[in-house]
Amino acid sequence: MxxxxxxxxxxxxxxxxxxxxxxxxxxxxxxxxxxxxxxxxxxxxxxxNLSARNLRKGRTGIIALAVPELDIPYFAELARHVVSAAAELGWTVLIDQTGGGREQERVVASGITDHLIDGLIFSPLALTADDLVNLDGTPMVLLGERVDRGPADHVVIDNVAAAREITNHLVGLGRRRIAAIGSQRTPEGASARLRLDGYRSALAEAGLGYDEALVAPAPVWHRADGAAAMRHLLSSGVRPDAVFCFNDTLALGALRALHETGLRVPEDVAVAGFDGIEDGRFSVPTLTTIAPDKERIARLAVELLANRIEGDRSAPPRELAAPYRLEPRESTQGRHP
Amino acid sequence: MxxxxxxxxxxxxxxxxxxxxxxxxxxxxxxxxxxxxxxxxxxxxxxxNLSARNLRKGRTGIIALAVPELDIPYFAELARHVVSAAAELGWTVLIDQTGGGREQERVVASGITDHLIDGLIFSPLALTADDLVNLDGTPMVLLGERVDRGPADHVVIDNVAAAREITNHLVGLGRRRIAAIGSQRTPEGASARLRLDGYRSALAEAGLGYDEALVAPAPVWHRADGAAAMRHLLSSGVRPDAVFCFNDTLALGALRALHETGLRVPEDVAVAGFDGIEDGRFSVPTLTTIAPDKERIARLAVELLANRIEGDRSAPPRELAAPYRLEPRESTQGRHP
DNA sequence: AACGTTGACTACAACGTTGTAGAAACCAGG
DNA sequence: CCTGGTTTCTACAACGTTGTAGTCAACGTT
Missing domain, CATH: 1.10.260.40 (lambda repressor-like DNA-binding domains)
Incomplete structure (x- = not known):
């Protein structure tokens, strides 16, 4: 046969x-x-027979991509680009779903490395630098988070600057009571913290006070959580005139909650997101967002990993920044800007 | 080390x-x-060392899932469930993105089987039964399509009945000029064709004529294509009072186009989709849809594959049907049904 | 004519694991 | 104390591939 x-x-x-x-x-x-x-x-x-070839050569031609959840659009889009970028180098991508829990992520970070993959591109939600020390030397590239002095290469975007920029955009539209949705009690360095920092720094620059009551937490960043957080803000009586949601799915949920309450976007409340997912181009209203260059992120990650796999494994970790763009749309600028 | x-x-x-x-x-x-x-x-x-174990045992513990595009929400959600179901059996899933082209799909169907995977779950867009004959005996489960007398197991939903049911739903609301978006010149048996059949059969039952001008093609089923098709329908002067979109992303695009034209949904035009993706619960308005039981589909597929891998490879192909549900929401029923 | 060099090919071992066959130690029943 | 069976463990070969070392012929140079 x-x-x-x-x-x-x-x-x-x-x-x-x-x-x-x-x-x-x-x-x-x-x-x-x-x-x-x-x-x-x-x-x-x-x-x-690839198994035999791998056994002989010590390489498998497979890299893994570990993301929290595949059906969060941002990760799905990212996955798409990683698969494409890897294919160009003749690699196959094995996609792993961590669920975002700390224990599961730890398992992936240490266990996935069962000789079957040549390297790992990892987008952690819960892990910190400390969790990533003992890795048997399997090449790894981290995505999205600034894990300070981390033990591995990583591709980041400047979350603080991006959050500041989009908050500034809201300030520039004359908004004064700007809420935030998506804060988390996560370790220093996680996206939620960085985006909150950028938000606070923009408020400070604008001479607007920081009001704890305007910041709504969201344990996970799904649409339902965005809607719940928005409802919570509205019912608590703080009456924001703008909301910066820490990602786009939260923002889509917030749009929905505002619609149900009968508030107009952006006239009554302007809404901004973060991630630049495809949905935001077609929502009603379309969504203002920070769009990281996902293709670039994917390509940089794959290239960093390639260097690690084929080159010097003991070289000091590198950190590369990917660009992002503020994309103003209807949810802050209205129908005909 | x-x-x-x-x-x-x-x-x-x-x-x-x-x-x-x-x-x-x-x-x-x-x-x-x-x-x-x-x-x-x-x-x-x-x-x-899994490579060595695989070489010795002839098994890898990896199955592949091949879908057209990862960032189409339906496939992302499906992938999530397949990964979960496979994990319960101790399997890892390698996800492959075919792009939906016929040639690429053929490569996946024959080439992915490079000894690295024990089996393949395949969701084809363009392939027909004829393309799937020469498979080296790698176990395979087909998803979503009814490939008649196909050479492999498959998990289907009854596309014709589901499409008829949702068209009936529109008829039941008193709509008379019901358009369809998403037709394709694809081979007999593909989703587009089956859903069109269901649509036509429901129209016939209701005594409504079939009007070619009310059927808009969409080469791929992205949001942008739905928006374009909707605009095309509106500008061609046929004035539908309802639209059945062959999937949810098309429907979200159509909603957007209707919104831009100033038409109210569902008062002026009712909109229905197909797939039951998460977005549809939070769109404005929320989207009426046919929701296949994705978890069930995934579990059935993994189980069929498991039987094939561990059991009799020459047993005749099996076909299992997964259930679906009509989920009426605002886009056909309005805000307070 | 003897020499080294290159081209075209092959035999063999090794990668890390597990199935097979079997040896050695142990046990129970006569 | 022997017999037959079980338990516990081991040596060896094999899975399909590629790197190393090497053979042999053809070639060009002295």
Whole structure:
């Protein structure tokens, strides 16, 4: 049923190694021999056994991408780009869903490295630098978080600056009671904390006070949590005239809650998100957001990983920044800006 | 750095095979020997080399899931469930993105089977039964399409009945000029065709004529295509009072286009989708849809694949149906039904 | 004609694991 | 004390591939 080098070799009348050489494009093979081997390969529909090749070479050609949840659009879009970028280098991507819990993430960070993958691109939610120390030296690239003095390469965007910029955008529209949705009691360095920092710093620059009552936590960043947080803000009587949601799904939930309350967006409350997901281009109203360059993030991550795998594993960790863009849309600027 | 059975064996003072036996839970090992081996395993942080194990056993513990695009919410949600269901059986899922093109899908269907995976769950867009004949016997489960007399197991939902049901829902609301968005010139059997069939059959039952002008094609089923198709329908002067979109992303695009035109949903035009994606619960207005039981689909697919891998590979292909539910929401029923 | 160099190919071992066969130690029943 | 069966463990080969070392012929140079 399934053929091996040996079968091809017998059919072509050469040694196994010669077939292997043909398969791997080794230069010194006579044209007629090569042709005979290729004919045999085609006739038997030979394809190499990757397990055996991996065992021999110590490489698998597979990298893993670990994200919290696949059906959060941001991660789905990111995954798409990572798969594409990896394919260009001839790699296959194994996608892992951590669920975002600390224990599960720890398992992925240490256990996934069971020799089956050459490297890991990891987008952690709960882990901190301390959790990432003991890694058997499997190359790893971290995404999205600034894990200070982390033990691995990482690709970041400047969350603080981006959050400041989008908050400034709201300030620039004349909004004065700007709420935030999505704060979390997470360790220093996580996205929630950084985006909160940017928000606070923009408020301070604008001479607006920081009001704890305007900051709504969200344990996870799903649409339902955004809607719940928005309802909570509205019912608590603080009456914001703008909301900065720490990601787009929260913002879509907030839009929905505002719609149900009968408030107009942006006239009564302006809404801004973060992530630049596709949904935001088609929501009613369309969503103002910070759009990180996901393609760039994916490509940088794959390249960093490639360098690690093929190059010096003991080189000091590198940190690369990916660009982002503020994309003003209807949810802050109205229909005809 | 990385330890092998041999290292553990030396440390515990036993043979490699005994360590292997401990690792694999073989029964006849003396308790004290087992303890010594386990101590050594822990001390060296030993983890088996899967490539070697795979080579020896002919199994990898990895199954592949091939979907057209990861950032189409339906597939992202499906992927999530497949990963979860597979994890319960101790399997890892390798996710592949085909792009939906026929050639790429053919490559996946034949090429992914490079000995690295034990089986494949495949959600094809363009392939037909004919493309799936020559598969080297790698177990495969097809999703979503009714590939008639196909060579593999598949999990389907009754697209025709579901489409008829949601069209009936629109008819029941008193709509008479019901448009459809998403038709494709695809081979017999693909989703687009089946959903169109259901739509036509419901119209016929209701005594409403079939009007070609009310059916808008969409080459792919993204939001932008739904918006474009809706605009096209509106500008062509046919004035529908309802639209059945062949999936939810098309419907979200259509909602957006209607909003831009100033038409009210559902008062002027009722909108229905298909897929039951999470977005539809939070859109403005919320989206009436056919929601297939994705968790069930995923579990059935994984179980079928498990049977195929562990059981009789030459058994005749099986077809299992997963249930779906009509979920009426604001886009057809209005705010307070 | 003898020499080294290159090209074309092959035999063999090794990657880390597990199945098979079997040896050694132990046990129970006569 | 022997017999037959079980338990506990081990040596060896094999899975399919590729790196290393090497053979042999053809070639160009002295």
């Amino acid at each position: 399934r053929h091996r080098l040996k079968d091809v070799a017998e059919r072509a009348g050469v040694s196994v190694k010669t077939v292997s050489n043909v398969v791997n494009g080794y230069a010194h093979v006579r044209p007629d021999t090569r042709a005979r081997v290729e004919e045999a390969i085609a006739a038997l529909n030979y394809r190499p | 990385r330890h092998r059975l041999k290292d553990v064996a030396e440390r515990a003072g036993v043979s490699v095979k005994t360590v292997s036996n401990v690792v694999n839970g073989y029964a006849h090992v003396r308790p004290d020997t087992r303890a010594r081996v386990e101590e050594a395993i822990a001390a060296l942080n030993y983890r088996p």
